[in-house]
Amino acid sequence: MTLWHKLGMGMAVSGLVLSATLAHADDDKIVVGFATAASGFMQAYDKPAQDAAMIKIDEINKAGGLLGKQIEVVTADTKTDRAEGAKAGLEVIDKGADLVVVSCDYDFGSPAALAAESAGKISFFLCAESIKAGIQGVGPHSFSASVLAPVQGATMAEWAYNKKNARKFYRLLDTWTEYNKGICDGFDWMLPRLKDAKLVGEDTFKNEDASIAAQITRIKSLPEQPDAIMLCSMMPGVVSAIKQIRAAGITAPILNGSGVDGSYWLSAVPDLSNFFTPVQGSIYGDDPNKDVTAFNAKYKEVTGADPSSQYVYPGYVMIDVWAKAVERAKSTDADAVVAELEKMKDEPTLFGPRSFSSEIHHQNRGRYLIVETDKGKPRVIDEWTISEAIPVDYLVSK
Amino acid sequence: MTEILQVVFDALSLGSLYALGALGIALIFGVMRLVNFAHGDTMAFCVFAMLWPSVDAAAIVFAGNLPAWLLIPFILAVGAGLSVLSEIIVFRRFRNTNPATMMIASFALGFVIRYFLLMLYSSRPKSIDLWSNLGLPVEILGARIPLLQVITIVTAIAILIALTFFLKRTRFGLEMRAAAENFTMARMLGVRANRVIMLAFALSGMLAAAVALILVTQTGTADIQMGGNIMLIAFIATVIGGLGSLPGAVFAGFLIGAIATVMQVVLPPEARPFRDAFVYAAVIATLIWRPNGIFMPKSAKQRV
Numbered sequence: 001m002t003l004w005h006k007l008g009m010g011m012a013v014s015g016l017v018l019s020a021t022l023a024h025a026d027d028d029k030i031v032v033g034f035a036t037a038a039s040g041f042m043q044a045y046d047k048p049a050q051d052a053a054m055i056k057i058d059e060i061n062k063a064g065g066l067l068g069k070q071i072e073v074v075t076a077d078t079k080t081d082r083a084e085g086a087k088a089g090l091e092v093i094d095k096g097a098d099l100v101v102v103s104c105d106y107d108f109g110s111p112a113a114l115a116a117e118s119a120g121k122i123s124f125f126l127c128a129e130s131i132k133a134g135i136q137g138v139g140p141h142s143f144s145a146s147v148l149a150p151v152q153g154a155t156m157a158e159w160a161y162n163k164k165n166a167r168k169f170y171r172l173l174d175t176w177t178e179y180n181k182g183i184c185d186g187f188d189w190m191l192p193r194l195k196d197a198k199l200v201g202e203d204t205f206k207n208e209d210a211s212i213a214a215q216i217t218r219i220k221s222l223p224e225q226p227d228a229i230m231l232c233s234m235m236p237g238v239v240s241a242i243k244q245i246r247a248a249g250i251t252a253p254i255l256n257g258s259g260v261d262g263s264y265w266l267s268a269v270p271d272l273s274n275f276f277t278p279v280q281g282s283i284y285g286d287d288p289n290k291d292v293t294a295f296n297a298k299y300k301e302v303t304g305a306d307p308s309s310q311y312v313y314p315g316y317v318m319i320d321v322w323a324k325a326v327e328r329a330k331s332t333d334a335d336a337v338v339a340e341l342e343k344m345k346d347e348p349t350l351f352g353p354r355s356f357s358s359e360i361h362h363q364n365r366g367r368y369l370i371v372e373t374d375k376g377k378p379r380v381i382d383e384w385t386i387s388e389a390i391p392v393d394y395l396v397s398k
Numbered sequence: 399m400t401e402i403l404q405v406v407f408d409a410l411s412l413g414s415l416y417a418l419g420a421l422g423i424a425l426i427f428g429v430m431r432l433v434n435f436a437h438g439d440t441m442a443f444c445v446f447a448m449l450w451p452s453v454d455a456a457a458i459v460f461a462g463n464l465p466a467w468l469l470i471p472f473i474l475a476v477g478a479g480l481s482v483l484s485e486i487i488v489f490r491r492f493r494n495t496n497p498a499t500m501m502i503a504s505f506a507l508g509f510v511i512r513y514f515l516l517m518l519y520s521s522r523p524k525s526i527d528l529w530s531n532l533g534l535p536v537e538i539l540g541a542r543i544p545l546l547q548v549i550t551i552v553t554a555i556a557i558l559i560a561l562t563f564f565l566k567r568t569r570f571g572l573e574m575r576a577a578a579e580n581f582t583m584a585r586m587l588g589v590r591a592n593r594v595i596m597l598a599f600a601l602s603g604m605l606a607a608a609v610a611l612i613l614v615t616q617t618g619t620a621d622i623q624m625g626g627n628i629m630l631i632a633f634i635a636t637v638i639g640g641l642g643s644l645p646g647a648v649f650a651g652f653l654i655g656a657i658a659t660v661m662q663v664v665l666p667p668e669a670r671p672f673r674d675a676f677v678y679a680a681v682i683a684t685l686i687w688r689p690n691g692i693f694m695p696k697s698a699k700q701r702v
Binding site for chain 2: 041214217270
């Protein structure tokens with residue numbers, strides 16, 4: 001027997017001892033594993049929602065824990081890399097995770113979610129807004145904590161129709177991501193349901209386009225200007241698009257998804273007005289629910305900064321609904337918890353009701369606050385829930 | 399008629415950006431056969447030089463608050479400085495290697511710059527409002543053109559004229575053209591290689607800075623990946639213009655800008671998401687027609 005074999009055996013034995021103690025330790029604690037990006041470009045998107053999740057975990061622990069046990073957190077860095085994502089998923093599962101939290105984006109989160117799925121564990125996307133982030137793209141144990149992008153487009157269309165009297169819509173799609181396309185898909189689904197509403201024109205651009213002058217020329221040459229422009233885009237190109245649209249003297253209301261929430265970019269378009277977005281909760285201190293404002297203060301206390309956008313909130317919602325399901329199932333067993341999650345129908349959370357079913361582990365309908373930006377100042381002016389849920393068949397077909 | 403004029407201005411302003419980008423690449427290729435893929439990241443660096451390093455979501459504008467007469471020279475100096483520094487630290491050591499090695503080195507350098515920015519500023523795009531009054535439209539022959547478009551076009555033309563003057567009428571310019579034509583022969587005739595190459599890098603860096611200023615005024619956004627797209631198109635422009643040919647790069651830059659704008663106008667809505675596929679199909683067609691580019695420089699002839 002060589003030295004290496006001896007060493008290997010020694011390590012295997014100590015490994016056995018270690019895993020035995022781990023298994024023992026598992027009995028008096030519940031483990032939440034974050035297989036998220038702690039470095040690379042996704043970090044800026046994962047970290048805020050993860051911080052919010054930690055606040056909820058802390059609240060639960062302080063209130064006596066879950067099923068009488070404390071929640072322990074383990075983490076692994078995906079480094080914003082898909083291959084590393086799968087490894088990070090396995091790593092947190094090895095550390096005993098009962099819940100595997102994965103990156104905000106479907107493409108970056110799915111490797112870890114798939115690892116969790118094959119280990120029979122529940123996975124939650126921090127804030128992915130594609131139908132694939134759940135049963136359809138990962139499997140029956142996968143969920144997303146946010147609301148589908150198509151709901152955002154549908155919400156804005158129906159709200160503008162009812163509250164802004166918009167009849168003539170213009171659709172401007174940034175073809176960069178599935179998220180953008182999702183917003184416009186929801187808009188497309190809603191439009192025929194609005195009596196007398198019509199599309200007076202449409203165009204596409206690419207997020208990285210240095211100039212959208214040609215697209216703007218097309219809007220300006222319309223025989224009559226639209227009542228509202230449905231812009232389906234996201235950072236960073238959306239800022240450039242809005243800036244150029246307003247610079248060209250087009251003053252029509254611009255509607256977008258939640259991806260543009262936050263005041264951090266408004267300095268690029270000084271005195272922006274007539275701009276509307278849907279949000280799950282307000283970061284501007286004017287949420288109709290006072291508890292949201294209290295949460296914002298708590299978030300600032302913990303992280304040292306105010307929430308920069310509404311994408312902080314799904315992290316909190318995620319732990320909230322999962323913990324409730326664990327309490328109801330009286331177990332962390334994946335199948336039992338999934339069954340409890342699927343029973344949730346308009347389950348109240350700090351950031352609007354949540355529903356899951358055996359068909360969809362995402363929100364195809366949801367309450368949204370409407371934020372208007374007027375003279376560069378965003379504030380909540382209304383709230384809206386679409387009149388009917390977007391059918392799963394439609395979402396999957398897109 | 400005004401609509402056509404509008405399209406012409408749209409095409410010219412986009413083309414100006416591409417032409418300035420392509421020129422920055424062609425200048426360096428001319429003197430040392432290096433396709434500098436770090437050029438796009440130099441642009442991003444120039445944009446971020448206006449901000450104070452922070453990973454907060456909101457940008458802390460620092461140098462960007464300077465008055466224009468100070469800010470423009472400052473950013474040009476940043477571009478030139480970074481570009482010259484990359485030649486001294488990196489490219490000088492690769493001067494006698496083959497072009498493929500140099501190209502890989504430039505890729506690597508681009509990543510280093512990009513990740514340096516990521517470290518200081520995080521990956522979140524930042525917003526910065528630079529000269530927003532330039533966004534106001536002006537009326538030219540009945541078409542309403544944003545002032546910035548006019549300025550972009552005028553700036554590009556002014557830079558091109560100044561550069562032509564510099565290359566044709568000054569001693570440095572002469573040395574540079576000689577080096578671009580036949581580097582070994584130029585050296586034998588007393589052209590100092592390091593000086594010419596550094597000058598080319600400085601000019602190229604300033605062109606990157608000019609593109610950066612125009613881009614940030616137009617988009618209001620600083621993003622660590624912002625140079626990538628312009629870099630790609632500028633590179634293609636230098637290829638179809640004829641690698642090493644300065645007028646070729648400029649012409650092709652305008653050509654690609656025009657094709658992209660016209661495609662956006664004439665394609666039906668269903669085909670518009672694939673606009674770039676049509677643009678690149680036009681590029682392929684051009685290369686089949688003229689494999690060495692539209693303006694093949696004399697120096698390319700013996701090399702093929």
